[in-house]
Ligand code: ACO
């Protein structure tokens with residue numbers, strides 16, 4: 001009798017529990033028609049966006065046992081810039097960015113990590129900048145604040161007010177959910193540092209992250225301190 005009960009409970013959990021799709025990474029509940037529909041749509045769109053068929057001319061800037069990094073420039077052939085845009089849209093969608101345009105599209109360089117299964121599993125957009133505001137650790141100094149300087153303090157809360165020299169701004173960095181924690185973001189950034197400015201190697205201080213997410217902050221903190 002006890003065995004029967006156990007069987008029923010297991011079946012119930014399988015049916016109603018959340019499933020993670022092993023190809024697109026979406027977490028959804030398979031028995032819910034609405035969820036199923038959303039998954040089918042997301043799944044197809046994601047796989048179409050990150051599928052890489054191979055190009056006539058590829059600017060390979062780094063090679064690894066598990067993939068390679070391609071650099072796409074704004075003036076490259078349409079097949080290359082379209083793929084860069086498609087992948088950037090997937091990233092923007094996940095980051096919750098509304099606008100899909102870049103601040104300076106003619107100067108943006110897109111780095112794509114293509115794995116051995118011919119999927120673009122990493123994307124980094126870098127733009128030239130002159131200065132940046134360093135993101136500060138969040139100290140507890142909201143105590144003696146007057147209303148007047150609230151706005152100013154609010155800014156100081158997240159960023160230093162002193163602009164610092166930086167040369168390369170990272171406006172997007174994204175790694176496919178099923179390919180994280182394999183050093184792909186690290187390798188994308190290392191490659192940016194050695195290829196962004198022709199003939200020179202950028203230090204970690206010369207690159208700046210714009211508006212990092214919580215994931216982005218954890219990664220950037222780790223990257224910049226090692
Ligand atoms: N939590 C804690 N530590 C982390 C995390 C995390 N989520 N991600 C990276 N790290 C740290 C770890 O110390 C890691 O080393 P370890 O795996 O040996 O412990 C180290 O950073 C290097 O990580 P990578 O493997 O190189 O990073 P990954 O390829 O997984 O990509 C990224 C990190 C890009 C933040 C990824 O999680 C992602 O795409 N997240 C969603 C999109 C996003 O938030 N992007 C950042 C937006 S900010 C911006 O675009 C400017």
Ligand code: ZN
Nearest residue numbers: 021023024043
């Ligand atoms: Zn899926």
